[in-house]
Amino acid sequence: MSLIIGCPLGQVREHHAEIGSTNDRALAWAREGAPHGALVTADAQTAGRGRLGRVWASPPGGLYASVVLRPDARAGFGAIGLAVGLGLREGLARWLPQTSLKWPNDLLCGGRKLGGVLCEARWYAGAADIVAGFGINVEQRELPPGLTATSVAIELSDGTCPSRQEVLEAALQGLEGVLAGFFNGGFAAIRGRYQAHSAVLGQRVRVGEDTLEAVGFDDDGALRVRSGAGTRRVEAGDVWLVDDFN
Numbered sequence: 001m002s003l004i005i006g007c008p009l010g011q012v013r014e015h016h017a018e019i020g021s022t023n024d025r026a027l028a029w030a031r032e033g034a035p036h037g038a039l040v041t042a043d044a045q046t047a048g049r050g051r052l053g054r055v056w057a058s059p060p061g062g063l064y065a066s067v068v069l070r071p072d073a074r075a076g077f078g079a080i081g082l083a084v085g086l087g088l089r090e091g092l093a094r095w096l097p098q099t100s101l102k103w104p105n106d107l108l109c110g111g112r113k114l115g116g117v118l119c120e121a122r123w124y125a126g127a128a129d130i131v132a133g134f135g136i137n138v139e140q141r142e143l144p145p146g147l148t149a150t151s152v153a154i155e156l157s158d159g160t161c162p163s164r165q166e167v168l169e170a171a172l173q174g175l176e177g178v179l180a181g182f183f184n185g186g187f188a189a190i191r192g193r194y195q196a197h198s199a200v201l202g203q204r205v206r207v208g209e210d211t212l213e214a215v216g217f218d219d220d221g222a223l224r225v226r227s228g229a230g231t232r233r234v235e236a237g238d239v240w241l242v243d244d245f246n
C-alpha cells in the first residue's frame, strides 16, 4: 500500500457554524472531487452520527471534524478507525497523556468517553474515498445527562484547556503521523503503538453474553479474546469493560 505521503491534512478546509453532520458534508464533497486531506469542521452539529445509527451529541464547545482520505491502495481498510483513534490520541497526549483507546473507536479519559471516531468509505474502480470523522469534547463543562462522558476542560480542571483550534491542529498532526504508517503497513505497522494505549488489553470484556479476556489484536485490527475454550476473534460491534458494570 502507499499513501499520498507528505500531503498534509487540512490544506483545504471548510468550516460551518452549524451543520447536520460533517461526515455527510465530507462524503458529498469527496463525491464532488475533494482532494486528499480536505477537512470539514463545525461548531455544532444538528444530526451528529455515531455508529449503528447512534447519535453523537454535538453542542457548541466540542470539536466536530471530518477528513477526506484518498489512499492509493487496493487492500482493506478495516482497521482505519483504530488508526484514526490512535492518531487523535497522539495529538491529545500533550494535554492528556492518560487518554486511552477502547476498541473499536472510543477515546477514554478516566473511564469516560472523551471522543469517538466514525469512518465511512465509498469504493469505486479499486480505489476508495474514505471519510474519517471524529468528535472530541473540548470546552464543554457539562455534557448531556445520561452519558458517561468527559471533556478536555473537565479533565484539565486547572483551567489550562486548549482551544478547539489547538486541539484540531494537534489532532491533524497526530493523524498524519499514524496514517502514514497505517497506509503503508496496515494495522500491524501501528499495533505496538496502539496496544500501548489500549483500554481493553488484558482486561475482562463483555462480548454479547460472554465475559472474556482481551488478549491482543490481529493484523486486521480484530480483537482477540480468550475464554476457557481458547481464543477467538471479535471483528465488529462493541465490547464493554466488565469493570464498567461494577
Ligand code: BT5
Binding pocket: 020, 021, 022, 023, 024, 045, 047, 048, 049, 050, 051, 052, 054, 055, 056, 057, 058, 063, 064, 065, 066, 105, 106, 113, 114, 115, 116, 117, 118, 133, 134, 135, 136, 137, 143, 147, 148, 149, 150
Ligand atoms: C462514536 O460512535 O463514538 C462516533 C462518533 C463520531 C462523531 C463525529 S463528530 C464529526 C463526525 N460527524 C458525524 O456526524 N459524526 C462524526 P458510537 O461508538 O456509536 O458512540 C455513540 C455513543 O456515544 C452514543 O450512543 C452515546 O452513548 C455516546 N455519546 C454520544 N455523544 C457523546 C458525546 N458528545 N460525548 C461522549 N459520548 C457521547
